[in-house]
Amino acid sequence: MNEPRAAARVLPIPNRKSKIPNQRAKRAKLRASFAASAPALPATVPTRWVKFVVALFLLPPAWILTQTFFGAFARVTLQHHFWASEEFWFFALGLVIWLGAFFGLPRPLWIYVFGHELTHVLWVWMMGGRVSQFKITRHGGHILSDRINTWIALAPYFFPLYSLLVIALYGLAGLFWDMTSFRPVLYMLIGATWGFHISFTLWMIPRGQTDLTYGGTFFSLVVIYILNLAVLSVFLIAATPAVSFASFGRDLLAHAIDFTTRATELLRAIHLP
Numbered sequence: 001m002n003e004p005r006a007a008a009r010v011l012p013i014p015n016r017k018s019k020i021p022n023q024r025a026k027r028a029k030l031r032a033s034f035a036a037s038a039p040a041l042p043a044t045v046p047t048r049w050v051k052f053v054v055a056l057f058l059l060p061p062a063w064i065l066t067q068t069f070f071g072a073f074a075r076v077t078l079q080h081h082f083w084a085s086e087e088f089w090f091f092a093l094g095l096v097i098w099l100g101a102f103f104g105l106p107r108p109l110w111i112y113v114f115g116h117e118l119t120h121v122l123w124v125w126m127m128g129g130r131v132s133q134f135k136i137t138r139h140g141g142h143i144l145s146d147r148i149n150t151w152i153a154l155a156p157y158f159f160p161l162y163s164l165l166v167i168a169l170y171g172l173a174g175l176f177w178d179m180t181s182f183r184p185v186l187y188m189l190i191g192a193t194w195g196f197h198i199s200f201t202l203w204m205i206p207r208g209q210t211d212l213t214y215g216g217t218f219f220s221l222v223v224i225y226i227l228n229l230a231v232l233s234v235f236l237i238a239a240t241p242a243v244s245f246a247s248f249g250r251d252l253l254a255h256a257i258d259f260t261t262r263a264t265e266l267l268r269a270i271h272l273p
Contacts, residue, residue, distance in 0.1 A: 051150075051219035058222045060259060065226060067255045069233050072243050080242040087239040090184045094191025102199045110138045112200045116156040117141040123155040150223070153214040157201050158227035162193040190235070198228065 076082040113136045121131050124145045129152075133144035145152075166189045173179055179186075201224070205212065212220040237243050 048216040048219075051216045055216070055219040055222040058226065060263075062222060062226050062229075064252065064255045064259055065229050065233070068248065068252045069229055069236070071255075072233075072248060072251060073236060076236075076240050076242040080240065082240050082242065085240065086184055087187050090187035091191035091194075091235075091239070094188035094193075095195040097188075098192040098195035099199065102195070107200075107203075110136065112196075112204075113137070113139075113141045115161045117143055119156040119159050119161050120145075120152060122161075123152045123159070127152060148214070150215050150220075153211045154220055154223055154227075156211070157205070157220075157224045158231065160194050160197040160231060162196060163190050166190055166193055187239075194232075194235070201228075 073082075082088055117134060117136050120143050121134060124131050124143070124147065127147060127149065129145050129147040131143055131145045133142075135141055135143070166186065170179060170182070170186050205221070205224075214220070215223075233248065237245055237248055
């Protein structure tokens with residue numbers, strides 16, 4: 001038995017053509033009333049545009065920090081013979097060993113992926129969030145959490161998880177044993193793990209990481225540069241008594257004042273008739 005056609009269930013409507021214009025007028029009137037009653041949405045600027053502008057304003061601090069770090073490093077190297085210290089040599093030894101392994105041996109991607117995703121997890125927890133899924137493979141991984149922000153997205157690119165883990169384990173062991181004789185090993189492991197962090201960071205950035213596009217690639221790169229240099233500055237301060245947080249801060253302030261003075265002079269020169 002054939003199913004009845006839809007047209008068979010439609011009752012004939014007298015004067016159908018005469019009602020169509022009235023229906024269209026009612027719909028137009030209804031749309032007009034909705035448009036009049038709906039509140040006007042405020043104009044918004046895309047977040048990435050805002051972060052692009054913020055990144056431009058972060059360039060001067062990035063330059064000032066760069067001047068301060070390399071100035072302090074050059075000073076302690078030449079005047080205080082930092083280059084001859086065990087901190088420098090064993091850190092450099094660990095770094096060189098890792099770079100040789102990175103370029104000469106198969107890269108341990110699963111170790112990097114595990115640390116990358118675990119760093120995301122730690123920063124979600126630090127931000128008061130919850131993680132519902134943690135998955136890693138040799139070729140990639142992901143987590144599922146109830147929140148995301150710039151710090152969570154970019155954390156694996158500036159937070160040297162394995163270096164901090166080495167320092168934490170050394171400190172924990174120091175509570176029970178005298179670890180003084182193992183300091184060269186500590187410096188070497190910090191050099192190797194920091195090399196692991198920075199080499200994989202530089203290697204992964206050009207490969208289209210979605211973490212970088214969350215806040216805009218330019219903004220993300222500027223933030224990653226500043227925070228990695230800040231971490232390296234802390235390592236330098238911890239490695240030599242010739243540089244303290246106070247002296248580093250004074251150098252930072254001096255370079256900031258010098259940059260502001262030069263920028264002001266440049267702007268005045270541009271506006272002169």
